[in-house]
Amino acid sequence: MSHELVQIALAPPSDRSQAMAEWLGDYARRRIHSRLIDERRCIPPYVALDFGNRGLLGMQVPAEQGGLLGFDHQEYFWTLRQLGAIDFTLAAFVGLNNCLGVRPILRFGNPAMRERYLPALARGRILGSFAVTEACAGSNPAGIAAVAQRQAQGFVLSGEKWWSGSAQWSGVINVVACHHDDAGRHCGFVALCVDGDQPGLRHGEEALTLGLRGMVQNQVHFDSAEIGADRVLGSPYAGMSVAADTMTYGRLAIAAVSSGTIWRLLQLMVRYTGRRRVGNSLLYGNDHVQAVMLEHWRAASALDLLVRRIAVVLDGGASLPTEVYAAAKLVATELLWAAADSAMQLLGGRAYCENNPVAQIWRDARVTRIFEGPSEVIATYLGQQSLRRESPLLQHLQALDTGQASKLQAICDSCQSTDAKSSASNLISLGYATAWTLLAVYVQNVPELVGWVAVKRATVAERLLEHTTRTLPDADSLSELIAKQIGLIRLDRAGEQVDLDPYFYDRFP
Ligand SMILES: Cc1cc2nc3c(=O)[nH]c(=O)nc-3n(C[C@H](O)[C@H](O)[C@H](O)COP(=O)(O)OP(=O)(O)OC[C@H]3O[C@@H](n4cnc5c(N)ncnc54)[C@H](O)[C@@H]3O)c2cc1C
Structure with a gap:
């Protein structure tokens, strides 16, 4: 495998982000018990307080507004990536506070709001x-x-x-x-x-x-x-502009967390397959197993480059079309889900057992294709934007890599030529083709990754040309047809006692 492995070890963007990643690694070893957090359905208060004391809950709040870190985009996404490798739930908790709690106030709040909430949010005295x-x-x-x-x-x-x-x-x-x-x-x-x-x-x-x-x-x-x-x-x-800004930036945070989690899944795959013998040989030596791991190695490497390059642009003060953030979320969450499912498969029965970490990561990762815009909605949006001749997305792609832009243009043209060009499934396939093109552009200096992404794009582009109109009977008729297969299944639950007994109310009814 080694001759095919792209080795892009991105350096931490700064000494302080490196120090933060090291602190997180050490803290995780000593203080984070992911399974208990999951089982108790609660992050222990000390974790939120410790993270707050380190400034992690408002990483981008500048010192003059009460922040402890004042991280730039690169430092912020690097830290989220590390958290994604340690514990997905904690990464989501921290990402949410930063992106959805802090950011709207930092960017759109008035001075009184900022003064009142930002220091408390950044230091974890309150959550947002x-x-x-x-x-x-x-x-x-x-x-x-x-x-x-x-x-x-x-x-x-x-x-x-x-x-x-x-x-x-x-x-x-x-x-x-x-x-x-x-x-x-x-x-x-x-x-x-x-x-x-x-x-x-x-x-x-x-x-x-x-x-x-x-x-x-x-x-x-x-x-x-x-x-x-x-x-x-x-x-x-x-x-809605405030909501859009918030969710748009949140999508990039999800991509950063996803890359960290894919690296962690890969680490677990390598540990297991490197030790587990099936018959006379290690799983690691199996070429199918190696191909699976190579896929996720490429995925994590490509996402690292994508997030870093976007962050560098943002740190330079430039802005990017919203489609770039949408595409980053779309590809990152598809790649994360593929890695989580591969780990579930490759680690066999042990992955399915909740005492091992893969089951929890698998459950955690699944939501990323649903929240902050489900994949289909994001793909539809990207497909629609690609069909607009003068769209900022196409201009952005052309400015970065005319070769990739013209490949996407060719796919758009073939889509326009089909009878079902504006069907929902066509737009979704086109959206995926757009997102993979964007990834190809952002990894353009690594030919092996470009080739890997091109295969993914070609696969979705083929679906565009299938053009089969599938129609189902109305929902009631289809339900009846299903009932003929399995009967009308109904589970009448006895329910659970959850309400306070009337004896204990302040007034007895
Ligand atoms: C764990 C979790 C945390 C969340 N956190 C927050 C939060 O902090 N704040 C907040 O406001 N919300 C939050 N949400 C809500 C989340 O953003 C929504 O669940 C998400 O937007 C999808 O909405 P929905 O569940 O109503 O799905 P629906 O709108 O019912 O869509 C269901 C499915 O239909 C398909 N679909 C929808 N539209 C299309 C289309 N145009 N074309 C093709 N297929 C389509 C997709 O597969 C989609 O997943 C959270 C949800 C979860 C599960």
């Missing part, structure tokens, strides 16, 4: 969260039904948010709601920085999630909460 999702607004945030009704002093906020990470534990929640003027007319969206003690804010049920069990995800209710006008993040009519 972000509440956009609702029952009918998940992959389509524009479906938000929560209303912030304008009144003389500010807004009256009513509605219900779902799956808000860390919300129950937070001292501040960034909330996006429909902005209604005092006559009840819809005038865009407003993002509000809501204090954890806000009257009218009520926490609802916690979700029993498959992974990320150590963090809380809960419903948040707003019962006519009166929020001052000084609580608006950015323009009161452009709350």
Whole structure:
């Protein structure tokens, strides 16, 4: 295998990020028990406090605004990568606080908000969260039904948010709601920085999630909460821009965490296959096994380069089209999921046992293809952008690598020539082709990685040309057909006693 291995050992971007990675490694050995965090569905308070004391919960908050680290983009993503290698749940917890809690206030908050919350967030004295999702607004945030009704002093906020990470534990929640003027007319969206003690804010049920069990995800209710006008993040009519900026940057954080986690999965694969004998030989010597590990080695190397190069651009003060962040999240989470599933397969029964780490990583990793924009939604968006002749994405690709840009253009042209050019599945395949092209551009100086990505792009491009229109009967008819196969399966659960017995209420009914 060695002759095929691309060896790109990225150096830490700075001495202080190197020191932080070393501290995290040492701390993890002594203090982090991932399985207990998962089983107890709770991150121990000392971990949040220790991370806060190190500034990890607000890494990019500058010293003059109360931060301890003032990390640039490269340092920040490097630290998230290391956390992703140590414990995915903790990486998500830290990433959420930084991206979804701190960033909206840092970028869109007024001076009073920044003064009040940033030092406390950066030092972990309080946590922050972000509440956009609702029952009918998940992959389509524009479906938000929560209303912030304008009144003389500010807004009256009513509605219900779902799956808000860390919300129950937070001292501040960034909330996006429909902005209604005092006559009840819809005038865009407003993002509000809501204090954890806000009257009218009520926490609802916690979700029993498959992974990320150590963090809380809960419903948040707003019962006519009166929020001052000084609580608006950015323009009161452009709350969706605040949400977009927040989620866009969060997508890059997910890519950084993913690369760290893939390296960790690979480490576990090498440890196991290098020691496990099947018959007379080590698994490690099997060429299929080597091909699997080579795939994930390339994936982690490519993601490292992608994230680093994007971070260098951002640190230079330039901006990038939002499609770049979307593509980074799309490819990173697909590559992470592939690595998690390979590790599950390669480590056999031991991977399936919860005393070993792979099962937990596998469960944790699965959500990355769902949250911060499900893969299909991101791919559709990228596909649509590629079909726009003058899109910033194509211009960006052309500026960096005309060869790759023209390859994507050829795929777009063949897509345009099919009858189903704007079908959902075609746009999704085109979106994947776009994302792989972007990865190819960002690893362009490593020919082996470019070739590896080209194969992935060719595979999705082939799907574009398949063009088979599949139609199903309506959902009720299909349900009936399924029932003919397996009957009408129904599980009537007896339920669980969860509510407080009336004897213990302050008033007996
Ligand atoms: C662990 C966890 C943490 C979360 N944290 C937060 C948080 O902190 N704050 C917050 O606001 N939200 C949070 N969320 C919510 C998360 O962002 C949403 O779950 C996500 O946006 C998807 O919405 P949905 O679940 O309603 O899926 P739906 O909108 O019901 O979509 C279901 C599936 O349909 C498919 N689909 C959807 N649209 C299309 C399309 N156009 N084309 C093709 N296929 C499509 C996709 O496969 C998608 O996964 C969290 C969720 C989880 C599970």
